[in-house]
Amino acid sequence: MEDTKTSPKPRVRDAEATQKRIMAAAKKEFARNGLGGARVDVIAEQAKANKRMIYHYFESKETLFxxxxxxxxxxxxxxxxxxxxxxxxxxxxxxxxxxxxxxxxxxxxxxxxxxxxxxxxxxxxxxxxxxxxxxxxxxxxxxxxxxxxxxxxxxxxxxxxxxxxxxxxxxxxxxxxxxxxxxxxxxxxxxxxxxxxxxxxxxxxxxxxxxxxxx
CATH class of the missing domain: 1.10.357.10 (Tetracycline Repressor, domain 2)
Structure with a gap:
């Protein structure tokens, strides 16, 4: 009988891809404006994510930096x-x-x-x-x-x-x-x-x- 359980691998890959997008967007934003001037909502927009996801993966702007x-x-x-x-x-x-x-x-x-x-x-x-x-x-x-x-x-x-x-x-x-x-x-x-x-x-x-x- 075919296993109909959902494989966790696509979800893991999606999480990794999201984190990579966030890191790439954060690098640009921090390099442009520094830690103090960088905005999490800009990072989220550029990463095609949302602020909740950023805080979920990285806890805070300081940790992301x-x-x-x-x-x-x-x-x-x-x-x-x-x-x-x-x-x-x-x-x-x-x-x-x-x-x-x-x-x-x-x-x-x-x-x-x-x-x-x-x-x-x-x-x-x-x-x-x-x-x-x-x-x-x-x-x-x-x-x-x-x-x-x-x-x-x-x-x-x-x-x-x-x-x-x-x-x-x-x-x-x-x-x-x-x-x-x-x-x-x-x-x-x-x-x-x-x-x-x-x-x-x-x-x-x-x-x-x-x-x-x-x-």
């Missing part, structure tokens, strides 16, 4: 792991990491605005996330291993802190892009022109190499 942050950091950390830097010599691997960071910031401007918003809230959402800590430790370990490999190859200076190096790589990319509008006025050049972006990337790579390399 934390989930969006976790996903944003997870995306960049996962992409970094896929670079397969351990298959390259240390100098080439470091250059690839610098290039990746620059391109990722250019291609994902919402990541920068989400980080800016969280800094306004003194990282109170990231503090609650064990996932962020786990991903960050893995990334620091990857950079640390890269530095150790460079020392063994005789190309990198010894004693460089992987956390400080990561902060510097992020900073020289991050500052340029977050200040592109004011910088273009102050320095009287279009900082986002293709030739300016290429010039900046070259400068960033040279800066990091001078910091890390022996010669």
């Amino acid at each position: 934390q989930r969006v942050l976790e996903e944003a950091y997870s995306d960049i950390r996962s992409a970094e792991q896929k670079l397969q830097l351990d298959h390259l010599d240390a100098r080439s691997a470091l250059e690839k990491l610098v290039r990746f960071t620059w391109k990722y910031y250019l291609d994902n401007p919402e990541f920068i605005t989400l980080v800016n918003s969280e800094n306004l809230h003194k990282a109170k959402h990231l503090k609650k996330s064990e996932l962020i800590h786990t991903m960050s430790r893995r990334f620091v370990s990857m950079v640390g291993e890269l530095l150790e490999r460079g020392v063994k190859e005789g190309v990198f200076r010894d004693g460089i802190d992987p956390v400080q190096l990561n902060i510097t790589i992020a900073a020289i990319n991050y500052y340029y892009l977050t200040n592109r509008f004011t910088g273009s006025i102050v320095f009287e050049r279009n900082l986002m022109a293709p030739e300016a972006l290429e010039e900046r990337l070259t400068f960033n790579i040279e800066t990091i190499m001078r910091l890390v390399c022996k010669d």
